[in-house]
Amino acid sequence: MNIIVCIKQVPGTTNVNVDPVTGTLIRDGVAAKMNPYDLYALELGFKLKDKHGGTLNVVSMGPNSALEVIREAIYMGADGGVLISDRKFGGADVLATSYTLCSGILALGDFDVILCGKQTTDGDTAQVGSELAEHLKVPHAANVRDVDVDGDRIKYVSNLDNKIVTAKIKTPCLLCVDGEVNTPRLPSFKRKLQYGDCAEQIRIITFDDLQDKDETHYGLKGSPTQVERIFNPDKKSEKEIIKDGNLASEMYKILRDRKFV
Amino acid sequence: MYKKVDNKDIEYLRSVIPANRILVHDEISDDYAHDELGGIEVKPEVLIYVRSTEEVSKVMKYAYENEIPVVARGSGTDLVGAAVALEGGIMICTKQMNHILEVDETNLTVTVEPGVLLMELQAYVEERDLFYPPDPGEKSATIGGNISTNAGGMRAVKYGVTRDYVRGLTVVMPNGEIEHFGGKVVKNSSGYDIKDLIIGSEGTLCIITEAILKLVPKPAYSVSMLLPFMTMEKAIEVVPEIIRSKASLTAIEYMSLDTIISAEQFLGKKFPDTNYEAYILLTFDGNSMNEIQDEYTKVANLCIEKGAIDGYFVDTDERKKSVWNARGAFLEAIKASTDLMDECDVVVPKGKVADFIKYTHEVGKEVGLRIPSFGHAGDGNLHIYLCKDSMAEEIWKQKADKAFELLYTKAREFGGMVSGEHGIGYAKKPYLARQVGENQIELMRSIKKVFDPKNILNPGKVC
Numbered sequence: 001m002n003i004i005v006c007i008k009q010v011p012g013t014t015n016v017n018v019d020p021v022t023g024t025l026i027r028d029g030v031a032a033k034m035n036p037y038d039l040y041a042l043e044l045g046f047k048l049k050d051k052h053g054g055t056l057n058v059v060s061m062g063p064n065s066a067l068e069v070i071r072e073a074i075y076m077g078a079d080g081g082v083l084i085s086d087r088k089f090g091g092a093d094v095l096a097t098s099y100t101l102c103s104g105i106l107a108l109g110d111f112d113v114i115l116c117g118k119q120t121t122d123g124d125t126a127q128v129g130s131e132l133a134e135h136l137k138v139p140h141a142a143n144v145r146d147v148d149v150d151g152d153r154i155k156y157v158s159n160l161d162n163k164i165v166t167a168k169i170k171t172p173c174l175l176c177v178d179g180e181v182n183t184p185r186l187p188s189f190k191r192k193l194q195y196g197d198c199a200e201q202i203r204i205i206t207f208d209d210l211q212d213k214d215e216t217h218y219g220l221k222g223s224p225t226q227v228e229r230i231f232n233p234d235k236k237s238e239k240e241i242i243k244d245g246n247l248a249s250e251m252y253k254i255l256r257d258r259k260f261v
Numbered sequence: 262m263y264k265k266v267d268n269k270d271i272e273y274l275r276s277v278i279p280a281n282r283i284l285v286h287d288e289i290s291d292d293y294a295h296d297e298l299g300g301i302e303v304k305p306e307v308l309i310y311v312r313s314t315e316e317v318s319k320v321m322k323y324a325y326e327n328e329i330p331v332v333a334r335g336s337g338t339d340l341v342g343a344a345v346a347l348e349g350g351i352m353i354c355t356k357q358m359n360h361i362l363e364v365d366e367t368n369l370t371v372t373v374e375p376g377v378l379l380m381e382l383q384a385y386v387e388e389r390d391l392f393y394p395p396d397p398g399e400k401s402a403t404i405g406g407n408i409s410t411n412a413g414g415m416r417a418v419k420y421g422v423t424r425d426y427v428r429g430l431t432v433v434m435p436n437g438e439i440e441h442f443g444g445k446v447v448k449n450s451s452g453y454d455i456k457d458l459i460i461g462s463e464g465t466l467c468i469i470t471e472a473i474l475k476l477v478p479k480p481a482y483s484v485s486m487l488l489p490f491m492t493m494e495k496a497i498e499v500v501p502e503i504i505r506s507k508a509s510l511t512a513i514e515y516m517s518l519d520t521i522i523s524a525e526q527f528l529g530k531k532f533p534d535t536n537y538e539a540y541i542l543l544t545f546d547g548n549s550m551n552e553i554q555d556e557y558t559k560v561a562n563l564c565i566e567k568g569a570i571d572g573y574f575v576d577t578d579e580r581k582k583s584v585w586n587a588r589g590a591f592l593e594a595i596k597a598s599t600d601l602m603d604e605c606d607v608v609v610p611k612g613k614v615a616d617f618i619k620y621t622h623e624v625g626k627e628v629g630l631r632i633p634s635f636g637h638a639g640d641g642n643l644h645i646y647l648c649k650d651s652m653a654e655e656i657w658k659q660k661a662d663k664a665f666e667l668l669y670t671k672a673r674e675f676g677g678m679v680s681g682e683h684g685i686g687y688a689k690k691p692y693l694a695r696q697v698g699e700n701q702i703e704l705m706r707s708i709k710k711v712f713d714p715k716n717i718l719n720p721g722k723v724c
Contacts, residue, residue: 039579075574182531183530183531183532183533184533184580184583185533185534185573186487186533186534186574186575186580187573187574187576189486189557189571189573189574190565190571192574259401
């Protein structure tokens, strides 16, 4: 099975400033890490590979610094990685990003399944995965919690708002993985020693490697989205609804368990 | 011996403390009758939520004059019965004295009331790029409790224990007098250090109502590494090697697979790796990532040479959470895995850690008890749990007594001490007496008498 996992480098903290002029995130000088949601997708990919064999490669779009997260994925167990990187790709919105990812993935050859995190912690649009599937013209499913192989199809479990759906999907396909569905494995020191800077495991794809040479499809030029303002959203708190039983004692139990009382 | 609390006493207390902060007899929740381990249960006659030093002073003065026993209590997370009102009387709860009064960025101190929770303090100072290093597993314990037991925690390897971070204390003496010991000063050779005597005295000498704590600049980087081993023996044998390598480490924790599995079940969250029998968890911190990398590379290579399967990086907030949350929940997880447990918090010289852990396995086999353990391998402080696992009461008691006797005897033989950080309280008194001998116990009792001639403060504890 040929598995691709899309990953992204994001700021290491949530306290990132926004450029008042361009409205984009100021990433320079800020510690970076792999988008936490991508780690769940990676772990699900490892689970598939461990059980059914094959290869797992990661794909990332971003500046050279994003090599760091590709290396991290390799230290976690990925066989290799691809960085899609070119100044022409800068300033991309979800449409241009998903199109660029699609072009890069097509340049790599065949795949059976692409796994994406549900969203990134910087852009938070949660649309790139689905748009990538549309560009690739492959079926896709979102909010995926678990996967397995069933004959020539992938069986997946998806968590919709009010129900859990188990369904099968034809390969090649793309699955957007929900958050907190597993505990991602940790990067290995031994693999770090073994692969070092991963020069042999990482391929860099630039604009010149892509088939579509129309620059208006990439980066800022290919982005119809006009960002008016970026700001930190209010923190959303978890909700838990208790309907039955002794409500007061149930509530007390929760508060006590979480050590509020 | 002590005066029972009567209506007149309650009437007086209500004249100095608002009535809504005083609970009597049946109004008091059973939770206040025991501590986290629940080894002994006695309810106080009166529970008072105090809010100031002056309130504590008024209550103590009255209790002293009337010979009513008083026990101070924070979150009640202790494990040796130290916060249980053995003689009834008044319980002073400091939970509402939970204000962080001042951060002094010049003297690098924070002044707190005793009811501030450890997790609140840590978060508060870290937001200001400062760091309160003591890091006991129980983050919902109060600072007052931490000081009263001289709690240690995971970062003791590099930073030391609570005592090393207490600069000054405001306390209420048993007779109600208010005293200040120490201060914001770094050095102090001014007579006997009574502050240091109060730290770890488990509320038997006076009641802490304010503390000035030392802070350090927050290290810019912190990376942990989880090293799996095929067997517990291999894991613990590497610890002295790590220490001998002179690497600069913040924490060296060891954990066994069965404890990790208990934590997974307790938290409902998977640990990142459960393929091996035993794990060592290391933490490195500092202001240069390059230096940290050099250190972990040196230590990881050494560990692999000595039998570690690998070294897994725990380097982002999410990864730290997945590992350290489990580590922080070990005690409660083991507790949830059995119907009753008792604990042994011995500390042995660092060089004896491996031998002592192996000995706990021998004791488990010899006595016929499940004895999971985990602990601060880097500082010699081990947390060893005897699990009842539904056996008959009488048999359990016999087995537990036998196991404790063996463990404490061996600890003594190794030059260790009865408690590394949980304290003596009520439960460990016989073992302390056996360890330090009659002369030292008498010395402790004499000190207690000077502070508390009427023996009204937390009677029946420590010595």
